[in-house]
Amino acid sequence: MSTNRMENAESSVPVLELKNISKSFPGVKALDNVSLTLNKGEVLALMGENGAGKSTLIKIITGVYTPDEGSILLNGQNVSFSNPHEPIHQGINVVHQERNLVPTFTVAENILLERITKKSFSVIDKNQLFKDAQQYIDMVGLNVSPETNVETLSAGQKQLIEIAKALSSNAKIMLLDEPTASISLKEANKLIDTVRELQKQGVSFIYVSHKLEEIFQIASSVTVLRDGKNAGPKSSIKDLNRDSLISMMVGRKENKLSFPIKEMKNDSEIVLKVKDLRSNESYKKKSFQLAKGEILGWYGLVGSGRTELARVLTGIDPATSGDIEIKGKKVNINSVSDALNKHKIAYISENRKEEGLFLMHPIFNNVAASIWNRIRNRFFTLSMNTEKMIAEEYKSKLEIKTPSVLQIVGNLSGGNQQKVSIAKGLSTEPEILIFDEPTVGIDVKTKAEIHQLIWDLAESGKSVIVISSDMPEIIQLVDRILVFRNEEISGDIINNKNYDVMSKEIMENIIGGGEQKIS
Numbered sequence: 049m050s051t052n053r054m055e056n057a058e059s060s061v062p063v064l065e066l067k068n069i070s071k072s073f074p075g076v077k078a079l080d081n082v083s084l085t086l087n088k089g090e091v092l093a094l095m096g097e098n099g100a101g102k103s104t105l106i107k108i109i110t111g112v113y114t115p116d117e118g119s120i121l122l123n124g125q126n127v128s129f130s131n132p133h134e135p136i137h138q139g140i141n142v143v144h145q146e147r148n149l150v151p152t153f154t155v156a157e158n159i160l161l162e163r164i165t166k167k168s169f170s171v172i173d174k175n176q177l178f179k180d181a182q183q184y185i186d187m188v189g190l191n192v193s194p195e196t197n198v199e200t201l202s203a204g205q206k207q208l209i210e211i212a213k214a215l216s217s218n219a220k221i222m223l224l225d226e227p228t229a230s231i232s233l234k235e236a237n238k239l240i241d242t243v244r245e246l247q248k249q250g251v252s253f254i255y256v257s258h259k260l261e262e263i264f265q266i267a268s269s270v271t272v273l274r275d276g277k278n279a280g281p282k283s284s285i286k287d288l289n290r291d292s293l294i295s296m297m298v299g300r301k302e303n304k305l306s307f308p309i310k311e312m313k314n315d316s317e318i319v320l321k322v323k324d325l326r327s328n329e330s331y332k333k334k335s336f337q338l339a340k341g342e343i344l345g346w347y348g349l350v351g352s353g354r355t356e357l358a359r360v361l362t363g364i365d366p367a368t369s370g371d372i373e374i375k376g377k378k379v380n381i382n383s384v385s386d387a388l389n390k391h392k393i394a395y396i397s398e399n400r401k402e403e404g405l406f407l408m409h410p411i412f413n414n415v416a417a418s419i420w421n422r423i424r425n426r427f428f429t430l431s432m433n434t435e436k437m438i439a440e441e442y443k444s445k446l447e448i449k450t451p452s453v454l455q456i457v458g459n460l461s462g463g464n465q466q467k468v469s470i471a472k473g474l475s476t477e478p479e480i481l482i483f484d485e486p487t488v489g490i491d492v493k494t495k496a497e498i499h500q501l502i503w504d505l506a507e508s509g510k511s512v513i514v515i516s517s518d519m520p521e522i523i524q525l526v527d528r529i530l531v532f533r534n535e536e537i538s539g540d541i542i543n544n545k546n547y548d549v550m551s552k553e554i555m556e557n558i559i560g561g562g563e564q565k566i567s
């Protein structure tokens with residue numbers, strides 16, 4: 049922080065102050081007497097395990113929820129928000145992950161959406177709109193035309209458009225919730241540069257992220273929540289290191305798992321053999337094989353073709369050519385149900401909100417959804433008790449943090465939703481599991497639990513594919529790594545778990561493919 053800004057921050061009243069905020073939902077005290085202070089030009093990291101209360105706090109600041117107790121002060125003045133529009137008018141904006149843009153609109157229309165929605169579209173002067181939008185595009189350092197359709201932009205560019213949109217509404221406080229979860233490293237660095245630039249101009253940020261490296265790169269201070277309470281006083285980032293921050297979040301030291309190198313025997317049974325496989329979405333031929341008890345990592349850049357291949361193997365997209373053999377027998381995978389029930393292949397999607405779960409339904413329905421056919425009684429109706437029993441089993445196995453399996457999945461924290469998604473996959477008792485980015489948005493402790501779970505599944509004879517853009521995760525966990533580049537498998541490497549050696553070898557296979565996604 050420059051001396052100037054430091055003086056600013058210290059001399060003025062906080063731009064935002066939350067005092068003794070509490071909020072309960074049925075059966076859960078999500079926030080218990082939480083306080084937070086944000087100064088002008090500060091980047092305050094809001095950290096904590098999955099379910100610690102971060103999103104609830106953000107929703108209170110943005111008028112989605114009203115607190116049961118406590119007060120909110122804006123520039124020293126008491127405020128209370130009864131809807132999400134009021135904070136926006138007071139200069140508070142939450143930047144969601146790219147999902148808040150209108151895909152069919154241009155960049156300019158999205159940035160100045162409020163102006164458009166206030167007037168009838170016919171009276172908008174488009175040239176003026178493009179000109180006005182340009183200044184906000186420049187502020188976030190993007191090199192796109194205001195006339196570009198938002199649909200054609202990358203995830204990272206969309207994220208910056210969201211920030212530009214917030215700036216157009218004169219945002220002075222920005223809440224960034226996991227802003228780099230699904231963007232490339234280069235884009236994440238650009239976003240971080242933009243935050244720094246805006247910080248110099250006096251914009252204040254609350255930054256929620258599970259990526260510790262990123263926090264040390266960008267934050268000036270940290271507030272940690274644990275079980276809905278302040279885990280300690282606000283700390284300057286300079287006074288913290290990785291270990292002390294994790295101890296604050298988890299209440300104890302990091303459980304650093306190290307998985308041994310597994311010697312795969314040459315005569316291990318090959319459970320899945322893929323030869324020259326293609327689909328409309330995965331248009332270059334791909335071949336590989338997977339042994340019983342093996343953990344195979346698929347590493348690559350965003351858009352390198354990993355998810356597209358997984359979609360064919362799990363019956364979401366049809367193959368257009370090539371062969372799939374399961375346990376030595378050629379098979380056709382015609383549907384998701386085919387993959388699950390006939391071939392015992394389960395896919396645990398990275399996109400749990402859109403593909404994996406029924407958010408409006410309770411946990412027990414979700415966990416059992418893939419096995420409804422199997423658990424129907426002789427009258428073809430579902431027994432809620434059976435569903436609940438199965439869900440209870442996974443709730444305790446995966447330590448899903450919720451008072452009851454009757455809870456609506458949409459009300460769970462992100463990390464716990466991910467666990468329900470895994471439980472749903474496991475309930476089908478698959479032989480082959482494909483985990484797509486299993487730990488995005490997951491806290492360090494839960495991440496270690498998911499790694500242990502994957503390891504145990506392989507130890508018990510299941511075969512696992514882990515799609516991940518998190519290089520440390522891949523090198524720590526898997527037995528063998530397929531590197532994907534430009535829709536092709538460019539490397540097939542045995543993992544010796546030596547980070548320096550492996551990361552170099554992986555990057556050599558990536559070179560020519562551009563940038564790496566942040567991990």
Ligand SMILES: Nc1ncnc2c1ncn2[C@@H]1O[C@H](COP(=O)(O)OP(=O)(O)OP(=O)(O)O)[C@@H](O)[C@H]1O
Nearest residue numbers: 073078098099100101102103104459460461462463
């Ligand atoms: N609308 C709701 N109804 C019931 N419970 C809720 C609701 N919203 C949040 N909760 C509960 O409040 C607690 C805090 O959740 P919150 O989403 O704030 O956590 P978080 O720190 O943002 O977690 P994550 O890192 O996983 O996103 C959780 O136990 C969650 O299940």
